[in-house]
Amino acid sequence: MEFAKLGYRVVGVDVSQKMLELAKAKAAKAGIEVRFIHGDMTQLFSVLSEENVAFPFDAVICMGNSLAHLLDEESFRKTLDEISKVLCSSGVLVFWVKNAKLIRDDLINRLMVDSLINEPDLSLALLCYTSRDKADPDILIWNSIYLIKDHGNLDFQVRTHPLKWFRHEKLAEILKSQRFKVIHTYGDTLGQKTFEEEKHDTIFLICQKMDAVRV
Numbered sequence: 001m002e003f004a005k006l007g008y009r010v011v012g013v014d015v016s017q018k019m020l021e022l023a024k025a026k027a028a029k030a031g032i033e034v035r036f037i038h039g040d041m042t043q044l045f046s047v048l049s050e051e052n053v054a055f056p057f058d059a060v061i062c063m064g065n066s067l068a069h070l071l072d073e074e075s076f077r078k079t080l081d082e083i084s085k086v087l088c089s090s091g092v093l094v095f096w097v098k099n100a101k102l103i104r105d106d107l108i109n110r111l112m113v114d115s116l117i118n119e120p121d122l123s124l125a126l127l128c129y130t131s132r133d134k135a136d137p138d139i140l141i142w143n144s145i146y147l148i149k150d151h152g153n154l155d156f157q158v159r160t161h162p163l164k165w166f167r168h169e170k171l172a173e174i175l176k177s178q179r180f181k182v183i184h185t186y187g188d189t190l191g192q193k194t195f196e197e198e199k200h201d202t203i204f205l206i207c208q209k210m211d212a213v214r215v
């Protein structure tokens, strides 16, 4: 949305209708124009083609740890391939994921309070319980428990999200083999500190699509 405010043509894609509704409401409130499309990023090329969206794009920006929902290497590679198909020559890919090297064992298998809100119309307690996936220890199962009192109505929701954490070396290898050149790797979501594997739990990457080699 920040890019739309700067005057760029922006298209937002999400597989969740609920998230799209929230994003639409935010854009309307800010008075900015963004085209929102319901679709799966692992099928990005056909999703955009079917909606008659004009591309290639100068940049694909995938924030909010969204690529963590791609749990296996095959779907991650497929998504990079789809992104490549909708990017212009030398187009830019920006995304961030979490660093598997810094998974904190002391936060696993513990019930914790994630956040508390206590306002006149909304009281919310978010508890979370994180466990490791049995088959892949770099996948953390984030179980969230919401206790919500909204305008006097009580609700209780439990959500489970398996999220993949990434090994930096492997990530760099996949990007290279999918023909993305890493321009810079930062260690925070604002892109301020150069990534250090032993220190930062976020891997924020600026990549560039490498053009096909002409023979």
Ligand SMILES: C[S@@+](CC[C@H](N)C(=O)[O-])C[C@H]1O[C@@H](n2cnc3c(N)ncnc32)[C@H](O)[C@@H]1O
Binding pocket: 013, 014, 015, 016, 019, 039, 040, 041, 042, 062, 063, 064, 065, 066, 069, 070
């Ligand atoms: C943590 S949220 C981030 C939302 C938003 N991008 C942001 O930065 O605030 C991750 C988002 O990824 C979306 N998502 C997960 N798998 C997806 C997929 N295969 N295709 C498109 N969106 C997906 C989820 O629906 C969710 O909205």
